[in-house]
Amino acid sequence: MKKFKILYVDDEFINLELFEISLGIKYHVFTAHNGIAGLQVVEENPDIKVVISDMKMPIMNGLEFLRKLCTKHSEISCFLLTGYGLTPEINEAIREGLILDCMSKPFEMELIDKEIQRVLNK
Amino acid sequence: MTRNPYLSDTCHTLKPLVPIDTLYLIQWVKKILQEYLYLVKDKVVDMKFLKFEYKITIFYLLAGGLWILFSDKILLILINDRTVLSEFQTYKGWFYVVVTAIILYFFIRKHLNKRRDLERKLQEHQNHLEKIVKIRTVELESTIKHLKETQSHLVQSEKMASLGLLTAGVAHEINNPLNYIMGSYSGLKLVLKKQLDEDEKLNKLLKNLKIGVDKAAGIVKGLNQFSRDQESFDETCEIHSILDNCLVMLNSQLNGLIKIERDYAEALPPCIGNVGKLHQVFINILTNSIQAINTAGKIKISTKTINNSILIEIADTGCGISKEDLPKIFDPFFTTKDPGKGTGLGLAITYNIIKMHNGQLDFTSELTSGTNAKIILPIK
Ligand SMILES: Nc1ncnc2c1ncn2[C@@H]1O[C@H](COP(=O)(O)OP(=O)(O)O)[C@@H](O)[C@H]1O
Ligand SMILES: [Mg+2]
Numbered sequence: 374m375k376k377f378k379i380l381y382v383d384d385e386f387i388n389l390e391l392f393e394i395s396l397g398i399k400y401h402v403f404t405a406h407n408g409i410a411g412l413q414v415v416e417e418n419p420d421i422k423v424v425i426s427d428m429k430m431p432i433m434n435g436l437e438f439l440r441k442l443c444t445k446h447s448e449i450s451c452f453l454l455t456g457y458g459l460t461p462e463i464n465e466a467i468r469e470g471l472i473l474d475c476m477s478k479p480f481e482m483e484l485i486d487k488e489i490q491r492v493l494n495k
Numbered sequence: 496m497t498r499n500p501y502l503s504d505t506c507h508t509l510k511p512l513v514p515i516d517t518l519y520l521i522q523w524v525k526k527i528l529q530e531y532l533y534l535v536k537d538k539v540v541d542m543k544f545l546k547f548e549y550k551i552t553i554f555y556l557l558a559g560g561l562w563i564l565f566s567d568k569i570l571l572i573l574i575n576d577r578t579v580l581s582e583f584q585t586y587k588g589w590f591y592v593v594v595t596a597i598i599l600y601f602f603i604r605k606h607l608n609k610r611r612d613l614e615r616k617l618q619e620h621q622n623h624l625e626k627i628v629k630i631r632t633v634e635l636e637s638t639i640k641h642l643k644e645t646q647s648h649l650v651q652s653e654k655m656a657s658l659g660l661l662t663a664g665v666a667h668e669i670n671n672p673l674n675y676i677m678g679s680y681s682g683l684k685l686v687l688k689k690q691l692d693e694d695e696k697l698n699k700l701l702k703n704l705k706i707g708v709d710k711a712a713g714i715v716k717g718l719n720q721f722s723r724d725q726e727s728f729d730e731t732c733e734i735h736s737i738l739d740n741c742l743v744m745l746n747s748q749l750n751g752l753i754k755i756e757r758d759y760a761e762a763l764p765p766c767i768g769n770v771g772k773l774h775q776v777f778i779n780i781l782t783n784s785i786q787a788i789n790t791a792g793k794i795k796i797s798t799k800t801i802n803n804s805i806l807i808e809i810a811d812t813g814c815g816i817s818k819e820d821l822p823k824i825f826d827p828f829f830t831t832k833d834p835g836k837g838t839g840l841g842l843a844i845t846y847n848i849i850k851m852h853n854g855q856l857d858f859t860s861e862l863t864s865g866t867n868a869k870i871i872l873p874i875k
Contacts, residue, residue, distance in 0.1 A: 394685075456667045
């Protein structure tokens with residue numbers, strides 16, 4: 374069975390590493406350490422189904438990155454992670470449908486796995 | 496005959512019509528008048544400008560003088576009979592006295608009435624002034640109170656702002672390593688899947704790791720709630736989770752000697768307001784309760800719904816508040832605590848926040864038995 378491709382963007386390498394270990398068993402995980410690198414990964418792998426991004430990152434924050442991504446690839450499902458709780462900006466993005474959900478850090482891999490499964494089963 | 500200095504030479508040559516004393520008197524009056532007229536010669540010479548005592552003296556002298564001069568003559572002209580004349584002459588004095596008395600009575604009364612009027616007007620004016628002063632004083636007092644409140648608000652909000660920045664920063668910094676631990680936990684669980692099913696110890700270790708991370712994450716979440724600087728009052732506020740957050744934050748101050756008893760209502764509806772500020776409310780009230788309990792004690796927190804409002808009661812078994820202090824506890828800067836421990840701002844701010852939520856805050860207290868804080872928040 375071919376694994377689904379997902380992308381995780383976070384500026385913390387440990388997070389990227391751990392994500393890959395846990396979810397790499399089920400999915401084909403790509404990682405990027407900032408928005409620009411993330412956009413490039415999607416260009417090279419247009420069959421990525423799900424993108425998960427941290428909110429606070431240098432260069433572009435999570436929302437800016439996902440907004441840019443969705444103007445070209447509106448079929449990709451996006452999730453946001455944040456350590457700060459919900460802000461009005463994030464609520465607005467959820468209402469718009471830009472992101473499906475926002476999960477707060479520290480997050481559980483099982484929870485993310487469940488969310489991804491839900492999207493892929495649709 | 497001695498020479499009268501007040502009479503002109505012609506006067507002296509003339510045979511005096513009246514006794515010399517009377518002439519003296521008339522001259523004297525004339526002199527006074529002249530002196531007076533000299534004094535007021537720049538002004539319109541008018542009786543109105545004469546002082547009352549001058550007026551009365553002049554009138555009295557004129558009336559007396561004229562009476563002495565002319566009464567006998569007139570009587571002589573009118574009455575020829577000698578016996579009738581002498582009879583009239585005895586009444587003449589009485590007549591004079593009564594008439595002058597009546598005239599003087601009205602004269603003085605008129606004058607005094609004017610003065611009384613004036614006095615009354617003065618009094619009225621004074622009363623009016625006093626009233627104005629009182630109103631101004633009240634206004635000033637309320638302005639000062641307002642200023643004090645604003646000042647305390649500023650002090651508190653600056654403290655809160657810096658505390659907020661600090662906690663938000665710390666929270667995020669802690670969140671990251673927590674995330675590593677959480678991620679590692681997930682990874683370990685997957686990697687050790689087979690061993691986990693067999694090894695009870697490993698299972699326990701991993702479970703406790705997870706409990707620790709969850710607890711730390713809960714504290715950080717509470718701090719985030721507390722420090723967020725939202726100014727809107729339209730957020731959904733879950734009172735129970737706010738209370739629990741506050742208790743988590745205050746846990747270190749409980750020393751294990753203060754028991755917390757929760758009596759939460761089932762299915763308490765949320766209220767609309769500001770989540771961060773409501774955190775401040777309960778932190779302030781709970782901190783006071785903790786500080787009021789010397790060694791060991793109990794804090795009971797109960798929630799209820801009554802008529803479309805939420806009632807939250809926080810009762811402690813602390814030192815209580817004296818009758819004299821109870822009305823002052825909401826005053827900014829009122830504190831009975833040592834400097835460094837109390838600023839006297841907690842309840843002033845708390846009261847304001849509750850007011851902004853259209854709620855009510857009431858304290859009842861008994862020295863020795865403890866304090867009961869009652870908070871009522873409208874549901875919608
Ligand atoms: N639960 C309580 N038990 C006893 N005294 C209290 C309690 N709550 C408030 N007080 C009294 O009210 C005063 C004002 O409280 P507050 O405004 O919070 O200022 P602070 O705690 O800085 O003194 C306190 O100094 C204390 O005397
Ligand atoms: Mg206090």
